[in-house]
Amino acid sequence: MKTKLISVGDEILIGQIVNTNAAFLGERLFSSGFPVDKNVVIGDEEDVLLSELSDSDKNYQVTIITGGLGPTHDDITKPALVKYFNDKLKTDYKVLDHVRNIFSSRNIVMPHVNNGQALIPENSEVIWNSNGTAPGILIKKKKKVFIALPGVPYEMKPMIDEIVLPFLKNYFADELKSVYMQKTILTTGIGESSLNELIGDVNDVIGESKLAFLPSSSGVRLRINVTAKSSKEAESKIDTIEFKLKEKIGDYIFGYGEEDLESVIGDILRKNNLTLSVAESCTGGRISSRIVSVPGSSEYYIGGVCSYSNELKMSLLGVKKETLERFGAVSSETAVEMAEGIRKLTDSDVSISTTGIAGPDGGTAEKPVGLVWIGLSDKNNSFAMKFLFGDNREINIQRSSQRALEILRRHLLNIKIIF
Amino acid sequence: MKTKLISVGDEILIGQIVNTNAAFLGERLFSSGFPVDKNVVIGDEEDVLLSELSDSDKNYQVTIITGGLGPTHDDITKPALVKYFNDKLKTDYKVLDHVRNIFSSRNIVMPHVNNGQALIPENSEVIWNSNGTAPGILIKKKKKVFIALPGVPYEMKPMIDEIVLPFLKNYFADELKSVYMQKTILTTGIGESSLNELIGDVNDVIGESKLAFLPSSSGVRLRINVTAKSSKEAESKIDTIEFKLKEKIGDYIFGYGEEDLESVIGDILRKNNLTLSVAESCTGGRISSRIVSVPGSSEYYIGGVCSYSNELKMSLLGVKKETLERFGAVSSETAVEMAEGIRKLTDSDVSISTTGIAGPDGGTAEKPVGLVWIGLSDKNNSFAMKFLFGDNREINIQRSSQRALEILRRHLLNIKIIF
Numbered sequence: 008m009k010t011k012l013i014s015v016g017d018e019i020l021i022g023q024i025v026n027t028n029a030a031f032l033g034e035r036l037f038s039s040g041f042p043v044d045k046n047v048v049i050g051d052e053e054d055v056l057l058s059e060l061s062d063s064d065k066n067y068q069v070t071i072i073t074g075g076l077g078p079t080h081d082d083i084t085k086p087a088l089v090k091y092f093n094d095k096l097k098t099d100y101k102v103l104d105h106v107r108n109i110f111s112s113r114n115i116v117m118p119h120v121n122n123g124q125a126l127i128p129e130n131s132e133v134i135w136n137s138n139g140t141a142p143g144i145l146i147k148k149k150k151k152v153f154i155a156l157p158g159v160p161y162e163m164k165p166m167i168d169e170i171v172l173p174f175l176k177n178y179f180a181d182e183l184k185s186v187y188m189q190k191t192i193l194t195t196g197i198g199e200s201s202l203n204e205l206i207g208d209v210n211d212v213i214g215e216s217k218l219a220f221l222p223s224s225s226g227v228r229l230r231i232n233v234t235a236k237s238s239k240e241a242e243s244k245i246d247t248i249e250f251k252l253k254e255k256i257g258d259y260i261f262g263y264g265e266e267d268l269e270s271v272i273g274d275i276l277r278k279n280n281l282t283l284s285v286a287e288s289c290t291g292g293r294i295s296s297r298i299v300s301v302p303g304s305s306e307y308y309i310g311g312v313c314s315y316s317n318e319l320k321m322s323l324l325g326v327k328k329e330t331l332e333r334f335g336a337v338s339s340e341t342a343v344e345m346a347e348g349i350r351k352l353t354d355s356d357v358s359i360s361t362t363g364i365a366g367p368d369g370g371t372a373e374k375p376v377g378l379v380w381i382g383l384s385d386k387n388n389s390f391a392m393k394f395l396f397g398d399n400r401e402i403n404i405q406r407s408s409q410r411a412l413e414i415l416r417r418h419l420l421n422i423k424i425i426f
Numbered sequence: 427m428k429t430k431l432i433s434v435g436d437e438i439l440i441g442q443i444v445n446t447n448a449a450f451l452g453e454r455l456f457s458s459g460f461p462v463d464k465n466v467v468i469g470d471e472e473d474v475l476l477s478e479l480s481d482s483d484k485n486y487q488v489t490i491i492t493g494g495l496g497p498t499h500d501d502i503t504k505p506a507l508v509k510y511f512n513d514k515l516k517t518d519y520k521v522l523d524h525v526r527n528i529f530s531s532r533n534i535v536m537p538h539v540n541n542g543q544a545l546i547p548e549n550s551e552v553i554w555n556s557n558g559t560a561p562g563i564l565i566k567k568k569k570k571v572f573i574a575l576p577g578v579p580y581e582m583k584p585m586i587d588e589i590v591l592p593f594l595k596n597y598f599a600d601e602l603k604s605v606y607m608q609k610t611i612l613t614t615g616i617g618e619s620s621l622n623e624l625i626g627d628v629n630d631v632i633g634e635s636k637l638a639f640l641p642s643s644s645g646v647r648l649r650i651n652v653t654a655k656s657s658k659e660a661e662s663k664i665d666t667i668e669f670k671l672k673e674k675i676g677d678y679i680f681g682y683g684e685e686d687l688e689s690v691i692g693d694i695l696r697k698n699n700l701t702l703s704v705a706e707s708c709t710g711g712r713i714s715s716r717i718v719s720v721p722g723s724s725e726y727y728i729g730g731v732c733s734y735s736n737e738l739k740m741s742l743l744g745v746k747k748e749t750l751e752r753f754g755a756v757s758s759e760t761a762v763e764m765a766e767g768i769r770k771l772t773d774s775d776v777s778i779s780t781t782g783i784a785g786p787d788g789g790t791a792e793k794p795v796g797l798v799w800i801g802l803s804d805k806n807n808s809f810a811m812k813f814l815f816g817d818n819r820e821i822n823i824q825r826s827s828q829r830a831l832e833i834l835r836r837h838l839l840n841i842k843i844i845f
Contacts, residue, residue, distance in 0.1 A: 018640055020462045022453030023610070023649065026445050029467070034441030043439045045474070048448070048465035051638070055464070079622055079639050112796075113814045118619035138818060159641065161821065219442050230442070285732075291718025292711030295732045299710025302786055302819055310734040312742075313704075313714045319729040319772060323742070353738060367721055400721055 008182055010036055011067040012046040013059050015074035015084055016158060019048050028073050028160060032167065038189040038232070039172050041069055041179075051075060056087040060153070068151050069175065074158030076141040078120045084155050085144070089128050092146060096126040099133055099142070106140045134170050138162045145174070152178065185234050188241035192252060193266060194259040195226030195413050196426045202227055205256050212251045216244060224405045225268070226261075258422055261413065268412045269297045269304075275419045276307040281356040283415075285311035286324055286349035288336065289363035289379060293408040309353040314345065324348030337362050337374055342382030342391035350384045357385040357419070359411045363396075365403045379407045383418055392424070427601055429455055430486040431465040432478050434494035434503055435577060438467050447492050447579055451586065458591050459602045460488055470494060475506040479572070487570050487601075488594065493577030495560040497539045503574050504563070508547050511565060515545040518552055518561070525559045553589050557581045564593070571597065604653045607660035611671060612685060613678040614645030615832050615845045621646055624675050631670045635663060643824045644687070645680075677841050680832065687831045688716045688723075694838045695726040700775040702834075704730035705743055705768035707755065708782035708798060712827040728772040733764065743767030756781050756793055761801030761810035769803045776804040776838070778830045782815075784822045798826045802837055811843070 012032055018024050026048060033043050044067070049055045056075070063070035075084035089096060103125035110117040124140045127133055134143025134154065139162035146153040154171060156163045176183065194202060199222045203209075209218055217232040231248050235241035253260065262271045276283055285294050295311040298304055312323050317336055320326040325348040326341055334340040345360035363379030370376035376398045382391040392414065396406040410426070417424045431451055437443050445467060452462050463486070468474045475494070482489035494503035508515060522544035529536035543559050546552055553562025553573065558581035563574040573590055575582045595602065613621060618641045622628070628637055636651040650667050654660035672679065681690045695702055704713050714730040717723055731742050736755055739745040744767040745760055753759040764779035782798030789795035795817045801810040811833065815825040829845070836843045 017636075017638055017651075018649065019449075020452050020465060021456040021608070022449040022451070023640070025449040030438075030441040030444040032441070033439050037440040044469065046439060046467035048467075050463065077639070077641070078619055080628060081636075081638055109816070113816065115617070115620070118617075118623045120619050120622055138821075161643070161818070219437075221442065287711075287714075290715070291723075292706075292714030292730060292732065293718075295706075295711030296709070296715050296823070299708075299712075299732070299734065299784075300820065300823065304710075305734055308734050310738040310742075311711060311732040313711065313718070313730040313732070315718065315724055315727050315729040316772075323729075323731075323771070352742070353735075365718075401719065404715075404719065 008041060008069070008179060009044050009067045010041045010069040010071070011063050012036075012043050013056070013063070013070065013072040014046065014048040014158075015051065015056065015072060016048075017050045019074075020050050028158060028163060031160070031164060032071060032073070035167055035172060036071075038187055039176060040183045040185065040187045041175060051081045051083050053083045053087045053090070056083055057091055060087065060091045063153065064148070064151065068179070070151075070153045071171070072153070072155040073163055076143075076155060076157045078123050078140070085126070085128070088131070088144065088146065088153070088155060092128065092130065092148075094128040094130050097129050098122075098125050099127050100125070102127070102133055102142045109140055134166055136162050136166060138165065143170075147178075186236065186238050186241045187232070187234055188238070188245060189230055189232045190245050190249065191264050192229040192231070192249065192260055193226060193262040193264075194229065194256060195261055195268065195409055197227065197256070197259045198222070199227050202229075202256060202259070206252065207255070212255075213248055216248060218248070224402055225409045258417075261416055267297075268409065268416065270301045272412060272416050272419070273298070273301045273304055273307060275416065277303075279419070281419070282307050282309050282353075284309050284349045284353035284355040284358045286345040286358065286360040287311060287313045288315060288320070288345070288361055289365045290361045290404050290408045290411070291315060291365075293404050294359065294361065294411055297408060297412070309355045312349055312352070320345060324352065335374070337364055337378060337380060339380055339382075339391040339393065342380035343384070343389045346382035346384035346391070347389050357383070357415070359383050359415050360391075361407050361411055363394075363403070363407060365407075366398050366400045370398075377403055379403065379410075381407065381411045381414055383414055385418075427460055427488070427598060428463050428486045429460045429488040429490070430482050431455075431462050432475070432482070432489065432491040433465065433467040433577075434470065434475065434491060435467075436469045438493075439469050447577060447582060450579070450583060451490060451492070454586055454591060455490075456606060456608075458595060459604065459606055460594060460598075461606060470500045470502050472502045472506050472509070475502055476510055479506065479510045482572065483567070483570065487598070489570075489572045490590070491572070491574040492582055495562075495574060495576045497542050497559075504545070504547070507550070507563065507565065507572070507574060511547065511549065511567075513547040513549050516548050517544050518546050519544070521546070521552060521561045528559055553585055555581050555585060557584065562589075566597075603655065605655065605657050605660045606651070606653055607657070607664060608649060608651045609664050609668065610683050611648040611650070611668065611679055612645060612681040612683075613648065613675060614680055614687060614828055616646065616675070616678045617641070618646050621648075621675060621678070625671065626674070631674075632667055635667060637667070643821055644828045677836075680835055686716075687828065687835065689720045691831060691835050691838070692717070692720045692723055692726060694835065696722075698838070700838070701726050701728050701772075703728050703768045703772035703774035703777045705764040705777065705779040706730060706732045707734060707739070707764070707780055708784045709780045709823050709827045709830070710734065710784075712823050713778065713780065713830055716827060716831070728774050731768055731771070739764060743771065754793065756783055756797060756799060758799055758801075758810040758812065761799035762803070762808045765801035765803035765810070766808050776802070776834070778802050778834050779810075780826050780830055782813075782822070782826060784826075785817050785819045789817075796822055798822065798829075800826065800830045800833055802833055804837075813845075
């Protein structure tokens with residue numbers, strides 16, 4: 008089974024955007040048994056796409072094209088497919104309805120050019136795009152398939168997971184002898200090397216399987232990849248590896264797969280019937296917006312304050328003037344008073360707070376850029392912890408919000424809070 | 427001048443890492459007059475690289491390979507180059523010294539395998555790697571060049587900027603007749619197709635140049651690409667195109683290049699000595715966190731409230747109970763009272779507010795998911811505007827925060843607020 012990925016778009020070639028679509032597709036296809044053999048990135052030029060289609064036709068069973076499906080003159084994917092397969096375009100009226108609905112539901116008059124989005128090659132099938140106006144296109148040619156998808160990530164990703172992968176697994180069922188399976192374990196609050204040290208000899212843990220360390224600013228993801236003769240055998244291999252990993256690094260594991268810390272915390276709060284509030288200074292609303300990104304968060308999240316000025320820390324959260332004067336806004340004392348203040352103001356069960364120097368300016372020898380205090384308060388107890396997150400503003404904000412949520416998770420689950 | 431980029435590494439194909447190297451190289455090469463025509467990502471397989479080298483030899487003047495230069499068995503770039511050019515390896519003693527020094531400076535005994543890193547093809551030149559042990563390789567073949575670089579970004583990037591680009595500009599000086607230049611114009615509040623319609627016949631605007639529409643959830647970026655005989659001519663071409671675009675879509679343009687709406691607004695507020703506050707319901711802190719992402723935002727941003735519950739809307743922002751009962755939390759009246767409330771609470775000059783149904787649940791026939799009211803208040807005036815942003819929670823939050831900031835920008839600049 009040979010698979011090729013064609014990414015279409017000048018903006019990728021000139022480095023205006025990073026090709027994250029290819030990484031997403033690479034991972035999904037790999038773990039479904041269709042590892043990508045080659046990824047070609049080309050500009051918006053029909054001739055170049057035509058020659059890539061010809062190469063695909065000769066050498067690959069699965070070809071996936073992303074990008075170039077929009078309604079404007081520089082979108083070349085549909086014209087190239089029609090030309091290569093000697094086909095013509097016809098209007099798909101279900102798609103046309105869908106495109107019109109998207110515009111009318113937003114009270115926008117549909118521009119004429121968008122009628123063209125409902126045109127698809129006669130000898131193709133529509134891959135439904137729930138999140139946008141450009142349908143995907145599926146062309147079968149004997150035991151070869153050509154799939155074109157829009158380049159907008161939030162349109163393309165669900166089309167892959169919900170339609171393309173199930174289709175491929177079914178269409179090529181006879182040829183997929185091995186079962187590929189993967190599981191991603193999410194950790195936070197520990198770096199890649201320290202995690203590696205705690206795990207020890209990786210081969211003892213994984214045997215013949217693969218374990219990848221994927222670091223990011225929110226933590227290190229561990230991806231387990233196994234190959235087996237049956238789903239059952241694959242599952243059992245994964246269970247064994249996960250069990251061994253949990254013994255060694257269990258406290259740092261907060262979730263799996265596509266979960267994130269804010270949804271994990273949401274589940275814990277909901278299960279325990281607890282409410283949450285947040286007081287943010289250096290994180291400026293990032294924690295609040297992460298909590299709210301979880302559907303249904305209104306069940307446990309009351310709200311928060313971004314007290315960016317000292318005046319607001321005092322007037323809204325009740326931080327004492329003396330505290331600010333004696334210890335400063337970036338201090339354990341202020342963090343604790345902020346957490347206590349927002350908890351009382353909102354009458355929530357638990358609260359977290361942040362105050363720090365996000366940078367790039369504003370640091371001193373005593374309180375450098377990257378210094379952050381994170382506070383927590385509930386009915387029994389209030390405390391604050393100190394961190395140094397380096398000198399990049401965005402990384403600081405990301406790390407502070409991630410660490411604050413991890414402190415909350417550990418507090419709620421009674422896990423020792425040590426980093 | 428045709429340029430090809432070959433990225434080598436299984437880890438890119440299976441999506442374990444995102445190919446940020448290609449974006450870096452694409453940008454640097456483009457702005458130096460060597461726009462990348464094709465980027466091929468391949469796995470660690472010698473045969474595949476050999477066939478790519480053959481394609482490069484036929485069709486491209488510049489080929490840059492990244493990755494596969496390490497000392498282990500799965501590093502295929504050097505063996506493939508030696509085989510393709512019918513060459514042999516010789517030890518470069520300056521490189522060997524450098525490799526040994528790197529190990530001894532870290533107090534590490536050099537593994538035997540690292541001796542191999544000083545081996546380079548006889549008919550090649552070393553591209554010095556100050557930050558690592560794998561030297562780059564330069565092979566000239568008449569008016570074609572093949573360049574191999576390590577895949578580690580912090581090793582590769584300075585080699586490009588300090589050695590490779592100066593070399594290429596010099597080596598191909600006779601052929602670099604054209605100057606390439608680009609400018610990106612940022613728009614928001616209007617979709618790709620409507621923008622296209624306002625612009626009309628694109629060719630009238632751009633002539634021989636290129637115009638790309640790059641849509642995202644925060645707006646459509648328009649990238650102008652021109653080729654000219656001199657920098658002056660290129661600049662003048664861009665000016666002309668920009669002038670024509672401004673005539674047609676000027677109100678929708680908020681910035682250029684790498685700017686974002688929050689930094690543009692920050693500049694306006696700072697220039698006019700105005701302070702800002704924010705009251706968020708459905709956006710949950712997203713607007714606040716975007717404002718705070720701008721360094722120095724503490725100069726004009728006082729703070730905000732995320733009043734996720736109705737209680738907080740009343741107790742903190744002073745939204746009236748009757749307003750909530752009569753019109754509901756998602757209403758023009760509530761949005762206006764929220765904006766007025768936060769402005770008074772923080773004593774700021776101007777404020778914005780959001781209240782809506784982010785979804786996926788909570789909609790009704792009368793107030794569907796995606797319905798959002800955005801409010802604005804200053805000393806003279808308060809108003810709210812209604813939007814329908816569709817049924818994806820994350821997209822709703824993004825669009826609501828972007829639109830709220832755009833309303834603020836237009837208000838501050840006295841631009842008519844129509845979408």
